[in-house]
Amino acid sequence: MSSATGEPRPPRITWGQIFTWLGPWDRAACLMCAALAFALALLRHGWGEAVVAALLGAVTAAITLIDRRHFRIPDLLSLPLIPLGLIAAHLAQAALVPRLLAMAVVWGVLTLLQWGFWVLRGRSGLGSGDVKLMAAAAVWLDPSVLPTYVLACAATALFEGLWRRARLQTKIAFGAHLAPWLALFVVFT
Numbered sequence: 001m002s003s004a005t006g007e008p009r010p011p012r013i014t015w016g017q018i019f020t021w022l023g024p025w026d027r028a029a030c031l032m033c034a035a036l037a038f039a040l041a042l043l044r045h046g047w048g049e050a051v052v053a054a055l056l057g058a059v060t061a062a063i064t065l066i067d068r069r070h071f072r073i074p075d076l077l078s079l080p081l082i083p084l085g086l087i088a089a090h091l092a093q094a095a096l097v098p099r100l101l102a103m104a105v106v107w108g109v110l111t112l113l114q115w116g117f118w119v120l121r122g123r124s125g126l127g128s129g130d131v132k133l134m135a136a137a138a139v140w141l142d143p144s145v146l147p148t149y150v151l152a153c154a155a156t157a158l159f160e161g162l163w164r165r166a167r168l169q170t171k172i173a174f175g176a177h178l179a180p181w182l183a184l185f186v187v188f189t
Helices: 015-023 024-044 047-070 083-093 096-121 128-138 146-166 176-189
Strands: none
Touching: 015 047, 024 047, 024 176, 047 083, 047 128, 047 176, 083 096, 083 128, 096 128, 128 146, 128 176, 146 176
16 A cells, blocks of 8 residues: 555554664653653643643654654554644643644645655655654644744754765654654743
């Protein structure tokens, strides 16, 4: 089966693979990120927001580590961020409809961009995991903050790209920029 770009889809990532890809030190780092996100969110918000921030911290840390090493973002990690983001928005008493609309627009525009790049270049320029993670970010963040979030992600990815190009490496794990910035934006905005 093919993706929207015509490229063959890699096999689905299982929980067993995720657990294998995240060694003991990686799991400890995810727990530390969860604790830090919990503590910072508790200082600014209530207990409910702190719990969902902790889950976000752990998941975004796992996504960052996995994407850096394997250039894959597991659906099992990224897609649950959408309902979790809706819970977070509800706890923060934010309007859900604008966030859902932003998610739909982001998902649609990035899918079209992904397909257009494939048609023009014959290769993938943006992975489906990146599209899903960015759509999840649209649920977590206020729509007015999304442009700043995208700019921060793009800027750090650009700096990494320049650094990698100087070292003759070309592949960049964009999810490794999307995930940590998402956690930072949620905790600090």
